Amino acid sequence: MDPATEPAPKVVKSDAEWRAQLSPAEYQVLRQAGTERPFTGEYTDTKTQGVYSCRACGAELFRSDAKFESHCGWPSFFTPLAGDAVIERVDTSLGMRRVEVLCATCHSHLGHVFEGEGYPTPTDLRYCINSISLRLEPDAG
Template sequence: MSDVITPKVQKTDAEWRELLTPEQYRILRQAGTERAFTGPFWNSHEKGLYSCAACHEPLFVSDTKFDSGCGWPSYFEAVNPEAITEIRDVSHGMVRTEVRCSNCGGHLGHVFPDGPPPTGLRYCINGHAMDFEAMK
């Protein structure tokens, strides 16, 4: 786990604001979160690929998505371990593990050790932080 991330894609704040919707900017660039059961993909069952909404880096595939009941899209494994950077998060009076896109540094959500086999992980991801491409 790292406390520092050096993203490959770097843009100015103005460039990010122009590229992203206000909600995407708030989540991806300001480490915000959407309210539970309100964002895209939390109840989606379509087969496909979820990627970073800021830089389009592949993050998760639908085969690793599960219903955790938390109100956010949840996955037990990233498409590639290098796609996600984990950072210790001590905000809000608790210790958690934040996950960011390794490619652009965008805040995605958090990972918890209470997921299903085979990993036991629950990547709890903001739907607005992702794009989706259906499998053909």
């Protein structure tokens, strides 16, 4: 999706408000499209059942039953919770062509999505998401 044609965020805050709400590391990833180091994130190996939400705005993004072992160093999902939960945008930074994944509610950076890597998933997609972009709400039980 082209940034000029994507829907406006439903949650809009000033840069100062985001900085006050988020830790410096969260801000760097969520608001400046940074990347946490591989194999360091809180949810990389988590098996807990529940819903992963955007750490910035709380919008529900992914279910744990769509999470899979990709051994790439970041949590990986084969599909978002709903088709309109995320925005996908072409990213040509770092001299490569990738597809960036943003929270559709607040337009915070989550990670990237990759296709055709051969993982045995129903979609052949890998939503490679920074743990620091997420918050897990475990299922009741």
